[in-house]
Amino acid sequence: MYAQMIKTAHKGVHKREDMSPEERAFQDKIDADIKIEPRDWMPDDYRATLIRQIGQHAHSEVVGQLPEGNWITRAPTLERKAILLAKVQDEAGHGLYLYSAAETLGETRDELVRLLHEGRMKYSSIFNYPTLNWADIGAVGWLVDGAAIVNQVALQRTSYGPYSRAMIRICKEESFHARQGYHAIMKMAFGTPEQKKQAQDAVNRLWFPAIMMFGPSDADSTHSEQSMAWKIKVKSNDELRQQFVDQTVPQIEYLGLDLPDPGIKWNEERGHYDFSDPDWSEFFDVIKGNGPCNVDRLQNRVAAWEDGAWVRDGLLAHAEKKAARKVAAE
Amino acid sequence: MTVDKNLLLQFLLRQGDNTLILGHRVSEWCGHSPVLEEDIALANTALDLIGQTQMWLGYAAEVQGEGKTADDLAFLRDAWDFRNVLLTELPNGDFGQTLMRQFLFDAFQSVLMGRLMGSTDETVAAIAAKASKEVAYHVERSADTVVGLGDGTEESHNRMQAALEYLWPYVGEMFESDETDAAMAAAGIAPDPSTLRAEYDALVTRVLAEATLTLPESRYAHKGGRTGRMHTEHLGHLLATMQWLQRAYPGCEW
Numbered sequence: 001m002y003a004q005m006i007k008t009a010h011k012g013v014h015k016r017e018d019m020s021p022e023e024r025a026f027q028d029k030i031d032a033d034i035k036i037e038p039r040d041w042m043p044d045d046y047r048a049t050l051i052r053q054i055g056q057h058a059h060s061e062v063v064g065q066l067p068e069g070n071w072i073t074r075a076p077t078l079e080r081k082a083i084l085l086a087k088v089q090d091e092a093g094h095g096l097y098l099y100s101a102a103e104t105l106g107e108t109r110d111e112l113v114r115l116l117h118e119g120r121m122k123y124s125s126i127f128n129y130p131t132l133n134w135a136d137i138g139a140v141g142w143l144v145d146g147a148a149i150v151n152q153v154a155l156q157r158t159s160y161g162p163y164s165r166a167m168i169r170i171c172k173e174e175s176f177h178a179r180q181g182y183h184a185i186m187k188m189a190f191g192t193p194e195q196k197k198q199a200q201d202a203v204n205r206l207w208f209p210a211i212m213m214f215g216p217s218d219a220d221s222t223h224s225e226q227s228m229a230w231k232i233k234v235k236s237n238d239e240l241r242q243q244f245v246d247q248t249v250p251q252i253e254y255l256g257l258d259l260p261d262p263g264i265k266w267n268e269e270r271g272h273y274d275f276s277d278p279d280w281s282e283f284f285d286v287i288k289g290n291g292p293c294n295v296d297r298l299q300n301r302v303a304a305w306e307d308g309a310w311v312r313d314g315l316l317a318h319a320e321k322k323a324a325r326k327v328a329a330e
Numbered sequence: 331m332t333v334d335k336n337l338l339l340q341f342l343l344r345q346g347d348n349t350l351i352l353g354h355r356v357s358e359w360c361g362h363s364p365v366l367e368e369d370i371a372l373a374n375t376a377l378d379l380i381g382q383t384q385m386w387l388g389y390a391a392e393v394q395g396e397g398k399t400a401d402d403l404a405f406l407r408d409a410w411d412f413r414n415v416l417l418t419e420l421p422n423g424d425f426g427q428t429l430m431r432q433f434l435f436d437a438f439q440s441v442l443m444g445r446l447m448g449s450t451d452e453t454v455a456a457i458a459a460k461a462s463k464e465v466a467y468h469v470e471r472s473a474d475t476v477v478g479l480g481d482g483t484e485e486s487h488n489r490m491q492a493a494l495e496y497l498w499p500y501v502g503e504m505f506e507s508d509e510t511d512a513a514m515a516a517a518g519i520a521p522d523p524s525t526l527r528a529e530y531d532a533l534v535t536r537v538l539a540e541a542t543l544t545l546p547e548s549r550y551a552h553k554g555g556r557t558g559r560m561h562t563e564h565l566g567h568l569l570a571t572m573q574w575l576q577r578a579y580p581g582c583e584w
Contacts, residue, residue, distance in 0.1 A: 065361035065369065072357045076575040076584040077401045078350075078387075081357070082380045088360055089373035095366055109366075134575055134584075184584075191582055300362065308364020311425050311479065314486025318478040 002060035002124030002148055003053045004215040005287060006233075008045065008226040030231050035161035038104040046230055050160055051105050052121070053232060055112045058098035059123040061091045063297055067131045068140060076134060083180055084137060090173045097169065101162040117302045125283060128291030129209045132202075135188040135195070139202035141181015143210040143248065149174045150244045151214065159231035182251065189255035200257050207260035208278040214241040216280060245273050333517040338451075339393050340413060340510045341520060343403070344556050345457075346386030347414035350404055351565070352435060353379030354572055355422055364425055371471065375432065378464040385457045405576035409565050416555040417500040419565045423493065426486070429475045430493040436469035437533050438504045441526045450518035473537045480541025491543055502551025505530070 019027065022041050029036065036042055065088050072088065075081035099109040115121040126144055131137060152174060155167045188199035215221060215237040227233040249264055263276030285291065357376040363369040387400035394403075417435060422428045443465050446458030479486040505523045514520040538545055554560030575584070 062361075062366065069360035069362075072360050073354060073571050074574055076405070076582075078380055078384050078404055079401075080584055082377055082384075085357055085360070085373050085377045085380065089370055089377065092366055092369045092373065096370070099366075187584055191584075192579065194579055195582055304362040304364065307362075308368075308425060310483070310485045310489065311364035311368075314479045314482025315475075316482075317486070318482040321481065 002064070002126070002151070002213065003056045004122070004124060004213065005221075006049060006053045006056065006227065008049050013226045013229050014043075027229075030159050030229075033157075033231075035164060036159050037161045045226075046232070047105050049227060049230070049232060050163065051102055051107045051112075053227075054098055054102045054105070054163055055107065055115070056122055056124075058095050058102060058109075058112065059116045059121060060127060061095035061098060063123040063127045063301060064091050066297055066300055067127055067129070067293070068137060070131050071134060071137050074134070075137075080184065083184075087141065087177050087180065090177065094166075094170050094173070097166045101160075101166045104162045113305065117298070117305060119289070119298070122287065124213060125286040125291065126209050126213050127297060128286050128294045129206065130293055132205070133198040135185055135198040135202035136206065138181050138183075138185030138188060138199070139206045141177045142185055142251070143181075143203075143206050144213070145174045145177040145181060146248060147210050147213045147244050149178060150240050150247070154235045154240060155233075157231070157234050186255060189257055196257075199255065203252060203255075203257055204260045208282075211241055211244065211275070212278050212280075212283045212286075214238075214244070216283065217277070220280075242272055245275050249273050333513055333519060335393060335395075337510045337513045338519070339390055341514050342386055342390035342393060342454075343411075343413040344415075344510075346383050346390055346400070346403070347412050348418050348435070349379040349386060350383040351412070351414040351568065352418040352432075353377075353383060354568060355418065355420075356428070356432070358422055359428065368425070372428075375468055375471075378461075378468065382457070382461045382464070385460070389453050389457065401576075405573045409561050409569060410558050412555070412561065412565060412569075413558055414555050415500070415503045416552055416562055417497065417503065419555065419562055419568060420497065420500065421564055423496070424489060426479055426489040427493040427496065429472055429479070430490060431497055432468070433472035433476045433537070434497055434501055434534070435504075436465060436472045437530055437537075438526070439465045440469040441529045441533070442521070442523075445521045445526070449520060454519055476537060476543075477541045480538070480543045487542065490541065494538070494543055495546055498546045499548070499550050499552050502549060503553040503556060506551070506553055506556065508557065 014023065014027075016024065016027070023043055026036070026040075026042060026046075029040075036046075068084060068088050068091070072081065072084050075084050099112065102112060103109065112121065116123070126147075131140065149171060152167050152171050156164055156171060158164045158167065185199050185202070188195040188202075190196075218224065218236045218238045221237050224233060224236060228236070245264070249259065252259055261276045263274060265274050267274045286294065289295070353376045356372055356379065359369070359372045360376075361369065363372055383404065384400050387403045391398045391400055391403055417431060420431060422431075439461075443458045443462040447455055447462060449455040449458065476490065480490045481487070505527045507522050507524045511520070511522050511524075515522040535545065555562075576582075
């Protein structure tokens with residue numbers, strides 16, 4: 001997952017009569033569900049919007065290593081430690097695919113990383129919440145990756161070919177993570193009273209942040225229309241959120257945990273669960289940088305980058321020397 | 331030839347504790363590496379080491395015959411029962427120190443695993459056969475990185491030289507021999523570690539020369555890890571973190 005509040009690079013939806021012939025042909029392809037490929041003509045705004053979305057998604061994968069990495073050294077068994085390491089390694093790999101997808105649009109990874117570190121690009125709000133007990137690791141896999149999958153399954157149909165293909169690959173791994181996460185929290189929920197307490201605490205804390213991952217409600221989502229017309233986005237925030245709630249509530253019930261929101265109730269007429277709105281002021285605070293972990297997360301990433309500068313410089317210098325020696329020998 | 335069960339257990343703990351403790355150290359890097367590719371590579375290395383731990387400690391628990399599991403051995407022993415060499419428990423330091431430590435250990439493992447594949451103990455031979463594939467990749471990668479950083483910029487060179495000087499006194503312990511090693515050698519289970527030194531030195535000397543690094547002259551060796559006589563102060567902190575959940579909530583399933 002994990003792109004939220006992506007500003008389309010201009011306001012409103014382009015009207016067909018205002019389109020250039022190239023743009024009209026482009027829109028026809030989109031409407032016919034033909035993927036756009038890197039060398040195809042595309043409107044500047046489409047390119048810019050995609051770079052923002054894919055870049056934010058990539059940053060989320062990379063920053064997302066931190067809350068889970070927080071428990072790798074405390075994982076309670078060798079198997080759990082191996083599973084968690086493999087998962088976090090997968091996330092870093094997703095970051096790589098996505099940065100590569102952004103590169104096909106002409107934006108380098110270094111530039112995107114620079115924008116992140118300067119606070120000019122974001123990552124998903126969810127990673128600004130802490131992981132406080134071991135059950136959080138199960139809950140993150142189950143709820144956070146679960147929410148990501150709902151979003152990303154939809155994005156498999158996105159109009160930009162490299163992004164769509166990255167999503168197909170990523171979804172397979174995310175599904176695996178969600179199952180492993182659920183399995184981990186099952187052990188906690190069905191374990192000792194103390195373990196169950198941890199599981200309940202994790203669900204209570206992470207429920208609303210998880211449903212915030214889909215972004216603000218459609219009524220307040222000002223940037224969606226053009227993204228929908230371009231099929232960068234294929235389902236609305238509220239549709240995706242409802243789908244997530246519908247699939248997750250029975251899973252919470254199966255665990256024998258209390259529902260984290262007293263407003264959750266099956267609505268026979270709608271054929272969906274009703275649920276309470278999250279506190280959107282909290283969401284906007286987190287987006288603005290005031291979440292519980294924003295400062296620490298970014299500082300950690302910046303420190304990793306700055307402390308590693310000598311390594312990158314050293315390896316680059318060696319590669320240049322090696323290439324020069326090869327030329328000299330020829 | 332049958333071998334004393336307790337001596338075989340000691341040998342297996344030495345193998346499993348090395349990979350457990352180093353795997354833990356490497357896993358501490360997660361999310362903090364100099365570049366995304368290194369985050370992936372370090373997680374991968376840690377993952378391999380934890381996988382090898384499951385095999386070594388799983389077999390150790392079986393040989394011990396007290397109904398314990400690999401997890402019991404990893405999470406419920408105190409520092410004096412650990413049998414890893416001191417090198418593996420040293421702190422990560424900077425990325426250069428982590429990769430130098432990795433190389434010095436990988437080089438040893440690459441020599442050792444090659445021999446263990448011919449062990450008279452079928453389980454030991456099978457574990458070594460599986461681990462040797464991973465170890466071959468680890469040593470190639472850590473050697474390449476040591477060369478790249480040693481022969482990189484002036485700063486990277488100086489950092490790698492400092493890392494080598496800090497770590498070198500911990501290399502000798504890997505080649506120590508005692509009655510456990512003698513018994514393993516006599517039974518054809520494992521070579522006496524002292525017999526691996528020449529091959530190790532040849533490999534390390536070649537890589538460090540390519541890295542333009544200078545091998546320290548002193549052969550002084552800090553020891554006490556593989557016998558359990560005296561670990562560093564660092565191990566207790568590592569165990570406090572690693573074992574915390576199992577200790578705080580005993581007897582749970584996870």
